Every structure is written in C-alpha cells, then in structure tokens.
Amino acid sequence: MTPPAARFALRFAVAALAVCAALGPGFGQDPYEKLREAMVRDQIEARGIKNPDVLRVMRMTPRHEFVPEEIRRSAYEDRPLPIGYGQTISQPYIVAYMTEALDVAKTHKVLEIGTGSGYQAAVLAPLAAQVFTIEIVPELAASAAKKLARYPNVNVRQGDGYKGWPEEAPFDRIMLTAAPPEIPQALIDQLKPGGKLIAPVGRSPWSQELVLVEKNKEGKIRRRSLIPVMFVPMVPGKN
Numbered sequence: 190m191t192p193p194a195a196r197f198a199l200r201f202a203v204a205a206l207a208v209c210a211a212l213g214p215g216f217g218q219d220p221y222e223k224l225r226e227a228m229v230r231d232q233i234e235a236r237g238i239k240n241p242d243v244l245r246v247m248r249m250t251p252r253h254e255f256v257p258e259e260i261r262r263s264a265y266e267d268r269p270l271p272i273g274y275g276q277t278i279s280q281p282y283i284v285a286y287m288t289e290a291l292d293v294a295k296t297h298k299v300l301e302i303g304t305g306s307g308y309q310a311a312v313l314a315p316l317a318a319q320v321f322t323i324e325i326v327p328e329l330a331a332s333a334a335k336k337l338a339r340y341p342n343v344n345v346r347q348g349d350g351y352k353g354w355p356e357e358a359p360f361d362r363i364m365l366t367a368a369p370p371e372i373p374q375a376l377i378d379q380l381k382p383g384g385k386l387i388a389p390v391g392r393s394p395w396s397q398e399l400v401l402v403e404k405n406k407e408g409k410i411r412r413r414s415l416i417p418v419m420f421v422p423m424v425p426g427k428n
C-alpha cells in the first residue's frame with residue numbers, strides 16, 4: 190500500500206504534467222527562440238551584417254507574431270512571406286541589411302513608408318527615439334497598429350506614403366519598404382540636413398535597386414546604389 194503522502198505527490202505530479210502538456214511543448218520558453226537564433230546566425234551574420242545593435246534587435250524581435258497565424262512556423266525562413274492583400278513581409282536579411290545601412294541612433298526620429306505587418310517598425314523601435322509609419326491598406330494599418338501597441342515609441346497612420354508625414358517632419362531617417370518609380374520629392378523634403386533615406390527604387394515590379402540618399406548640412410543630395418532588391422510597388426494614393 191502506498192503511503193498517503195507519496196500518493197498525493199504522485200497525483201500532483203501527474204496533474205502538473207497534464208497541465209504542461211495542455212499548454213503545449215514550448216511552455217516555459219519561447220519555442221521560436223532557437224529558430225530566431227539560427228536565423229540571425231545563418232542568414233544575417235553569415236552574410237556580413239555586423240552592427241551589434243542591429244543583431245541584438247533581430248535576436249529579440251518576435252517575427253512570428255507579425256505573420257499570419259497559419260504560416261507562423263515559416264516565420265524565420267530565409268524568404269519574404271505573404272501577409273495578405275497581395276503584400277509581403279521582407280526577407281529577414283533584407284530587414285537587417287536596410288536597418289544597418291540606415292544607421293539609426295537612439296536620438297533619431299524615423300519615418301517608415303509601408304508598415305505592412307509592422308515587423309520592420311518593431312525592429313526600428315528599440316534603435317530610435319520615435320518611429321512614424323504609414324500604411325495605405327486600411328486593414329494592414331489596423332492590424333499592425335494592434336501588434337505595435339506594446340512599442341510606445343511607434344506611431345502608425347493609415348494613409349498615402351507619397352505625402353510623408355508633414356506634421357512630424359523633419360526626420361533624421363526615412364525608410365521605404367515599398368518601391369516607387371522615383372524617390373518622392375515630398376520625402377526628400379521631409380529629411381533633415383545630415384539625414385539619410387533608404388528606398389527600393391524602380392519601375393519594374395520584379396527588380397529594383399536599393400538606393401541610399403544622404404542630405405548634407407547644406408541640403409545637398411548624394412545618392413548611392415547599394416544592391417538589387419525585389420519589393421512590392423508603392424501604389425499612388427487617390428486624389
């Protein structure tokens with residue numbers, strides 16, 4: 190006969206196990222942490238991204254929370270993923286590459302055009318003072334705003350990115366994550382002297398070049414082409 194104390198302990202252990210099983214295999218740890226670590230090591234560091242702050246935010250931002258539920262398991266794969274409405278979340282390496290190239294500092298006010306899933310804004314948030322992000326598709330703007338609610342320095346607006354965000358201008362940094370045929374003049378105008386803007390630019394829907402624009406203290410523009418990229422086109426807003 191089992192003594193009552195041992196029997197109680199056994200019952201307790203069985204019940205605890207059942208609770209853990211019900212909560213799922215990742216209980217007690219982030220089940221995506223290993224995948225995220227491998228993503229940073231194999232896709233991002235291996236390809237030459239070195240900025241420790243960029244690597245740190247890529248390690249801590251939960252990309253799986255920004256993709257649709259049914260493709261969460263693919264969130265850390267080496268490719269862009271569909272997020273609905275014909276749009277995509279960029280490949281992790283491209284997010285890291287653009288973030289590093291933009292050279293964001295903790296004092297910066299940053300504007301992003303093309304909020305999409307909200308992931309890029311979440312990556313920028315810990316690196317900047319404030320992030321302002323504009324999305325033209327109302328449903329995407331609403332869902333990204335919800336996901337970004339826990340990043341108090343991120344502001345989401347539904348609207349046309351071609352116009353920028355004049356009430357908050359000028360910006361230290363501007364990032365476009367949809368491709369215009371040419372960099373919109375309104376965005377160059379909203380860039381601070383000494384500021385930088387990065388954008389995929391091109392008329393073709395399947396190939397553009399990533400362009401880095403620097404505005405010097407005198408307001409002069411210097412433009413450098415970085416790498417070939419593939420982004421969704423930036424759609425002109427109505428009116």
Ligand code: SAH
Binds near residue numbers: 277310324325422
């Ligand atoms: N940065 C996003 C990916 C962007 S995909 C992320 O991290 O998930 C490009 C996004 O730009 C799409 O959501 C698309 O709807 C949006 N977009 C396209 N044209 C736009 C415009 N004129 N103004 C604002 N957003 C636009």
